[in-house]
Amino acid sequence: MHDAAFLTTATRHGGGLMRAAAAYPDAPRPWLDLSTGINPEPWRGPRAPEAELNRLPDPAALVALETAAAAAFGSAPERTAAAAGAEAAIRLLPLLLGVRSVEIVGPTYGAHAEAWRAAAVATRLIAADQAAASQAGVLVIVNPNNPDGRLTRRADLIAMARERSAAGRWLVVDESFIECAPGDSVSDLIEPGLIVLRSFGKFYGLAGVRLGFMLAAPDMIQRLRDLLGDWPVGADAITMGRGAYAAAEWRSRTSAALDERAGRLDQRLTRAGFQIVGGTSLFRMTRTPHAARWFQHLCRGGILTRPFDHTPDALRFGVPTERDMRRLARALEAFS
Known part of the structure; x- marks a missing residue:
């Protein structure tokens, strides 16, 4: 699957790392999935015995x-x-x-x-x-x-x-x-x-x-x-x-941490030329006239974001962890 074909399939919903890896076999591993709005730092309580x-x-x-x-x-x-x-x-x-x-x-x-x-x-x-x-x-x-x-x-x-x-x-x-x-x-x-x-x-x-x-x-x-x-x-x-x-205390602490990270992500994306047009503390919606190029550039760096067929100049970013924020920042700075 080449770049343009994968861009088309990725507009339906987030996720699909196996398809992304097949479309970009030379991308670095592991992939960073920013295509959904899922908290990257989950609740870590016990599973079922x-x-x-x-x-x-x-x-x-x-x-x-x-x-x-x-x-x-x-x-x-x-x-x-x-x-x-x-x-x-x-x-x-x-x-x-x-x-x-x-x-x-x-x-x-x-x-x-x-x-x-x-x-x-x-x-x-x-x-x-x-x-x-x-x-x-x-x-x-x-x-x-x-x-x-x-x-x-x-x-x-x-x-x-x-x-x-x-x-x-x-x-x-x-x-x-x-x-x-x-x-x-x-x-x-x-x-x-x-x-x-x-x-x-x-x-x-x-x-x-x-x-x-x-x-x-x-x-x-x-x-x-x-x-x-x-x-x-x-x-x-x-x-x-x-x-x-x-876990009410975890919920409160997590809400505050997500708000803070979303604000820092906005700063990174704005510096890279994106316009922040909406979102929540779990994802940020952006506009750029180069959305397709950005999507493909980030995929080549092993970072999956979310494009949209109904709004072709939009690109959505999940809010990453601090470590993954640094990886995203390097990819943003490498765009040309």
């Missing part, structure tokens, strides 16, 4: 996980269901809600539109300033938005949730990156037409654990549990999720 890996997860342990997560979210256990990543819940929403139309505030994470279109639901992307007037059966808002970090304020979401609930319509708020803007979360809000999605892997840096949650009215939560079955997540997800969601 071997005995728990040797048997099916205990229902009581799943309840304990959902209770710990609900407490961290400001929700309640009966309104909180675990799934194998927020992605699993996204894919099941069309089956759960059974509506004829959905509007998605975009551009945003592509799995939302993919799920609804696969279910033959009329699907339309709309601008942020059109959201409050949406008459679709479901309105989807990713907050903070992926990939640009755009925020919809909590007060506006509350107003939309109440208005849509009163009209018998749904509001789905994907809060996969909300740890970067906790003040705008609506995870604690109780409205019959509100569904909130949460991700574990991004802020806690453990995307491979595959853990996420749906928050909704208890009857909707039960419907999701019926679809997922008795063992929606594995032993590692249960053990690590319980530990991480109880």
Whole structure:
């Protein structure tokens, strides 16, 4: 796969280091993956003991996980269901809600539109300033938005949730990156037409654990549990999720460290000629007229970033560790 072909495939979503390595076989190893918004310094609590890996997860342990997560979210256990990543819940929403139309505030994470279109639901992307007037059966808002970090304020979401609930319509708020803007979360809000999605892997840096949650009215939560079955997540997800969601001090310390590193990354990127146009403390969205050249240059240095087909002058950078920041700085300085 040559440079241009890989650039095209890389626009769908982040990750894909094996494809990157195949496209750039001479790039230095190991690759530095800055194409996603995953915390590079994960929570390092214990994994499941071997005995728990040797048997099916205990229902009581799943309840304990959902209770710990609900407490961290400001929700309640009966309104909180675990799934194998927020992605699993996204894919099941069309089956759960059974509506004829959905509007998605975009551009945003592509799995939302993919799920609804696969279910033959009329699907339309709309601008942020059109959201409050949406008459679709479901309105989807990713907050903070992926990939640009755009925020919809909590007060506006509350107003939309109440208005849509009163009209018998749904509001789905994907809060996969909300740890970067906790003040705008609506995870604690109780409205019959509100569904909130949460991700574990991004802020806690453990995307491979595959853990996420749906928050909704208890009857909707039960419907999701019926679809997922008795063992929606594995032993590692249960053990690590319980530990991480109880670690309030780690959460506070990590938030501060990510904010500081994101600020330093902005300085590096600005000096290299990038315009910072958005992001969160886990990723920074930039604009440059040379985005394709930058993407290929960085790949040749073993650094994977995120390009976009809908915005060809955009390039997104995950926020690296201090050590990896130095490697990125050298690659930025070598661009010509």
